[in-house]
Amino acid sequence: MRIAGILTVAAWLCTTVSALERRLTADDLTRKGTSPALPLGLFRHLERTEVATRPAVIGGVDSKTRQLPFGASTASKGSHFGPHTHDQRVSHLDAGTETFKQRYWFDATFYKQGGPVYLLDGGETDGEDRIPFLETGILRILAEATGGLGLILEHRYYGESFPVANLSTDSLRFLTTEQSLYDSAHFAQTVVVPGLEKHNLSDVPWIYYGGSYAGAKSAFARKLFPSVFWGAIASSAVTTAVVDFHDYYTPIMDHGPTECIERLVEHTSLIDSILALGTPFLTSRLKEAFGLGNITADADFVNALAIPLGSWQARNWDPAVGSTRFFEFCDALAVGNSSSLAAVDLPSLPKDPRKALESFQGYASYVKEHVAALCPPDTTQDECFGTDEYTGDDLEDAPWRSWSYQFCTEWGYFIGHGPDPEAPSIVSRLLDTEYTGKICRLAFPDGKLNSVPPVPNVTTVNQYGGYELSYSRLAFIDGSEDPWLYATPHSPLAPKHGRRPDTLSEPFKLIPGGVHHWDQNGSPDLKRSSEPKAIRRVHAEELAFVKEWLREWDDSRRWKWRASGRSRRAL
Structure with a gap:
């Protein structure tokens, strides 16, 4: 891995944060992108807002149900x-x-x-x-x-x-x-x-x-x-129930716009490389560039970056209910005609660093405008994007709690990076099953009559x-x-x-x-x-x-x- 490539981007992060903040505009909260990465804290805040009761539509998917908003008539x-x-x-x-x-x-x-x-x-x-x-x-x-x-x-x-x-x-x-x-x-x-x-x-x-x-x-x-x-x-x-369902992202990588997927793979690899350095100065600048500077945990940060990918599932043949948000996300990455940042282990920097950094800037701008903005101004980003609090057992918690219980007990479907840390991916390698499955450990403490197994018992489903x-x-x-x-x-x-x-x-x-x-x-x-x-x-x-x-x-x-x-x- 070439440190030079990482430091070049780090230098850009230090000098362009202020410029990014001046260029960004507010986005309609009813058209944001969602994904399996949508954290409970953010879901709850969306649910409480006036926009969420219309209902909140994130990338064309109802934030409460993960379903396309097929509107029933009065x-x-x-x-x-x-x-x-x-x-x-x-x-x-x-x-x-x-x-x-x-x-x-x-x-x-x-x-x-x-x-x-x-x-x-x-x-x-x-x-x-x-x-x-x-x-x-x-x-x-x-x-x-x-x-x-x-x-x-x-x-x-x-x-x-x-x-x-x-x-x-x-x-x-x-x-x-x-x-x-x-x-x-x-x-x-x-x-x-x-x-x-x-x-x-x-x-x-x-x-x-x-x-x-x-x-x-x-x-x-x-x-x-x-x-x-x-x-x-x-x-x-x-x-088929699967515990580690990283293949959720495989059809997106196979069928998404080629340039977009290539850039996203490269940007994801670069972000992982910067975070792996463990340098607080670079890490904070990286998060700030994406408008997520106040997220404490690195894994929560990269999980937030995965939220727009759910808009792929929000596509539908009927434009009245489907979403084009995924392609708008790709447009943000498609700056210039050259490829984006070259893989960080290449022996030299990209031939056109300006366009490469411009693409990365487009990615950061999109996340800041369409993801970071989802968090209400009176709420901390850790409250919105953190994944350490999974409390609540009232019936009104059913939109998140019922299906979470089902996948924690029988279905699995922990969606993140694959088991090979070096494999090309559009999500961070920090999103492993330990991270994506933590909801099962935190949301469902053992009761007197029932408990959640350490690993979902997918045999109960696959036996069919x-x-x-x-x-x-x-x-x-x-x-x-x-x-x-x-x-x-x-x-x-x-x-x-x-x-x-x-x-x-x-x-x-x-x-x-x-x-x-x-x-x-x-x-x-x-x-x-x-x-x-x-x-x-x-x-x-x-x-x-x-x-x-x-x-x-x-x-x-x-x-x-x-x-x-x-x-x-x-x-």
Whole structure:
């Protein structure tokens, strides 16, 4: 490693901080970039602000739920869809009889006697956030074409569906993937939908749909409860739980703008090199250049630098809900025509140090304007970007606490630098699993009835099949540029990668250029012709295989009727 390269940048840091401060302008807090790196302190401060209640949208993703802000209309929040409640068992795994109110929404506009029921799993967010998929998205598309009923079931421990009074470690003991899967099965077998009391919904085909974590659940449910769910569509389904999920960043590195990724790799390497020197003077100047001079811990500093990367996941084919923030971030780095700072271990400085430093300055300016500015002026940066405080177990803490508990106990997904410290990366090597997993140790102290394991027990998830999970009438829909791709059956790490067939019985489809469950939303104006070609195609394919599944249902019903008739005649 060449110290000369590091010191050249350090010299720039010392002389340009004041100039940077004069050039920067305030940015709209509703359009910042978020990522798995969003720390709890910053999340809470955003949640308390007036902007956050609109809600706060960070790089196109709701800061509370990490979901794209698909805006439900005012009408959709009224009595036409719900919410309604279903008496759900607190535990399906013991003899207890306690129940809680689990919310659901439905649309019977297109329902015809004997038609299918499409159940959308609410996943790790407030179920109301899924209403647009009932209104104009995948539930509307399927129900309208097949005379079906669309339903959204809110996940236990999210929204307002709580079986407990608080979120202490003990109270969280009923929050497991298995319990939530039983919720869906019990709901499908026992729900009485208002206005459809005369319809026997237990004797019609149920098709389960979910995206991301809920997508994995839809796949698991088809395997666990084949007599309850006739079919399932698993979109961006993370069927493989992984403790060290550094591959979240691999699709970004593979598909992001080449120049941008190269610069970011180089800048990240340089920042790590400066921090490794352990020189307080240089470290403080580095942090000040990014507007983060008052963050004490180096790891918290580089974690803040990773926040804009989450805007890659915020992309969507519909510009009304998707974000272009990632490419704006890249534009900030793309200063000049030459490459940015050369790798610090080269024998000489960049051929054009001025342009190299200009690119680094653009990076620092972007972070200062779009990340550092997120912290309220009356709050310290350690309070915003620090990661040592994870307290709070009220129900209002569910937006961060419920999913944190789930990944700490079963799913993992600690997202940071890979295990090889020398591998090219767009995030700092300080973001190891020790750092990204500290929330598990701090947020969930041992209770009397429950405790969080030292390492997430991913076997509880992967036992269902992981990458190789398959079943008849189970469809997998993924996006080629999804940062979660490496946790899905389409993962390049899957044993059958590139060799798994796509059939009507077991559809296996990859949306070119698609990101996270891009098939879930539909055109808001209901004109499918306005959807991009790839989205129109996948929606048409989904309709085709679902209709084939329904024909199989009808055939099975006729066979049973005839068999029953022959039996009666024989008697």
